[in-house]
Amino acid sequence: MPPKGEIKALSGDGLGMLKAGDGIIHVPFTYPGDVVSVGRTRRRFGRRMAADFELIEPSRLRGSARCLHFGKCGGCLWQGLKYKEQLRLKSKLFERITGISAPVKGSPQIWNFRNVSNFIVTTGGIGLKEYGNPLGVVNLSECRTFSKRTPEYLHALRAFLSETGLEPWDLKRKAGEIHYLQVREGKFTGEVMVNLIAHTKPLEEVAEAFRDYFSFADSLYWSLKTEGRDDPRGEPELLGGEPFIRERIEDVTYLIHPNSFFQTNSYALGLLLRAVEGFTNGEKVLDLYSGVGTFGVWLAKRGFAVEGVELNPFAVEVARKNVELNVVNARFRVGRAEETPIGDYDTAIVDPPRKGLREAAELLVKSGVERVVYVSCNPKAFRLDYENHLKKAYRIEDAILIDMFPHTPHVEAVVELRRKI
Structure with a gap:
C-alpha cells in the first residue's frame, strides 16, 4: 500500500516531510497540512525522496501557482504557497537552523523580479532543470519569476538555432555546440544583456544571425566554453552593443557584465542595502568579499569611507568602475579575505560564498x-561560522531577513554582530 498521510513539517531545504513507518519521505512541492499519497520513491542525497505523489487534500496554506510549469520545474519549489505563508515559514526555518528569531521583509515584487536567468539548451528541451532529475529539462514557454519577455527571448533562441543548425547540448553524452542562454535585465533601466554560452566559436555568418535575432539586446555576448561542466560559464566575447548594462537602485548605478555577480532581485535589493546600512556604524568600513562593490558603493554614497577586498580581479575592476560612475569615496583591491590584515575599521561587512567565512572568521575575531x-x-554556514569562530569575540545584536528569492525556501539574512566587552 502506498505511503499516505499529512505533511507535518518541512525539511531545512523546504521539502515536505511525510512520516512513513520508521522513516521520512521527502516530498517536493508539498507544504504543512497537505495530505498526500506517495507512489515511487528513490534515494537521493542520502534521503528517501518521492518520485511521484498524489495530492489528496490541499493545505490551507496553499495558493494558486501562476506558472504552467510549476510542479516540475526546479526553479520555484514554493510557488504553491500563499506569499505571506512563504515569509512566515522562511522565518521559522531560519530560526530552527540558527536559533535567531528575526523579522522578514517581503520582496516588493514577487513576479518577474529576477534580473537574470540561465536557460539550458539541450536535445531534450530549452528551459530550466527538472526538479530532482539531473538529466531532465522543462521545455519552457514562460517564466513568471524572471521576465514578461521570456517568451520573446526563447522564441529568438529557437529561431536562431533552427536557421543555423547549431546542435544543442546532450546531457548524457556531454556533447554539443550550444549549452546555455543567459539573459540579464536592468529592471529599473530597461537594458537587456544576452549571453550565449557555447562550445564553439561562431563563424561570421552565425555571428551575424545571432545579432539579427537578438537585435533588441543592448549588450550581446558569445561565451566560449572549453570544458563539459554543466554550468553557464565561458570566456565572453562582445559581439554587439555595449560591454555593460546598467541597473539603478535608488541613487546608485551599477554596471553588470556576464562575468560578474549581482544580486538577482533588483526590487528587493534596496531593502537589503538599507538593512546593511542600518547596521553599519562609524566612519571606516571594510567590505570583505566585496564583488562589484554592491554594498561598498552604496555605503560610500552615504558618506562612509569604504575599502573593499575581493579575490576576483575582474570584479575589482568593475567595482572601481562603479566608484567612478557614482563619484564616491571607496577603494577596492584584489586579495584573499582570509589573508587580509584587518586594521582600524569601525564596521566590517562580510558577504561570503555559500561555504561561509571559515578561516577569515578568525581574522575578525583577532581584529579590533x-x-x-x-x-x-x-x-x-552562518551558524558554523558563529559557533566555531565569531562567538569567541562577538555577540548577536540584531538580525533581519530580506526575501530576495520569492517562491523558494531561501532567504537573505543580515546579522549584526557586536564585539563583547
Missing part, C-alpha cells in the same frame, strides 16, 4: 573591529 555585518543566504 567593533561591529560585523554578516550577509548570507546560507543559514547553516
Whole structure:
C-alpha cells in the first residue's frame, strides 16, 4: 500500500516531510497540512525522496501557482504557497537552523523580479532543470519569476538555432555546440544583456544571425566554453552593443557584465542595502568579499569611507568602475579575505560564498573591529561560522531577513554582530 498521510513539517531545504513507518519521505512541492499519497520513491542525497505523489487534500496554506510549469520545474519549489505563508515559514526555518528569531521583509515584487536567468539548451528541451532529475529539462514557454519577455527571448533562441543548425547540448553524452542562454535585465533601466554560452566559436555568418535575432539586446555576448561542466560559464566575447548594462537602485548605478555577480532581485535589493546600512556604524568600513562593490558603493554614497577586498580581479575592476560612475569615496583591491590584515575599521561587512567565512572568521575575531555585518543566504554556514569562530569575540545584536528569492525556501539574512566587552 502506498505511503499516505499529512505533511507535518518541512525539511531545512523546504521539502515536505511525510512520516512513513520508521522513516521520512521527502516530498517536493508539498507544504504543512497537505495530505498526500506517495507512489515511487528513490534515494537521493542520502534521503528517501518521492518520485511521484498524489495530492489528496490541499493545505490551507496553499495558493494558486501562476506558472504552467510549476510542479516540475526546479526553479520555484514554493510557488504553491500563499506569499505571506512563504515569509512566515522562511522565518521559522531560519530560526530552527540558527536559533535567531528575526523579522522578514517581503520582496516588493514577487513576479518577474529576477534580473537574470540561465536557460539550458539541450536535445531534450530549452528551459530550466527538472526538479530532482539531473538529466531532465522543462521545455519552457514562460517564466513568471524572471521576465514578461521570456517568451520573446526563447522564441529568438529557437529561431536562431533552427536557421543555423547549431546542435544543442546532450546531457548524457556531454556533447554539443550550444549549452546555455543567459539573459540579464536592468529592471529599473530597461537594458537587456544576452549571453550565449557555447562550445564553439561562431563563424561570421552565425555571428551575424545571432545579432539579427537578438537585435533588441543592448549588450550581446558569445561565451566560449572549453570544458563539459554543466554550468553557464565561458570566456565572453562582445559581439554587439555595449560591454555593460546598467541597473539603478535608488541613487546608485551599477554596471553588470556576464562575468560578474549581482544580486538577482533588483526590487528587493534596496531593502537589503538599507538593512546593511542600518547596521553599519562609524566612519571606516571594510567590505570583505566585496564583488562589484554592491554594498561598498552604496555605503560610500552615504558618506562612509569604504575599502573593499575581493579575490576576483575582474570584479575589482568593475567595482572601481562603479566608484567612478557614482563619484564616491571607496577603494577596492584584489586579495584573499582570509589573508587580509584587518586594521582600524569601525564596521566590517562580510558577504561570503555559500561555504561561509571559515578561516577569515578568525581574522575578525583577532581584529579590533567593533561591529560585523554578516550577509548570507546560507543559514547553516552562518551558524558554523558563529559557533566555531565569531562567538569567541562577538555577540548577536540584531538580525533581519530580506526575501530576495520569492517562491523558494531561501532567504537573505543580515546579522549584526557586536564585539563583547
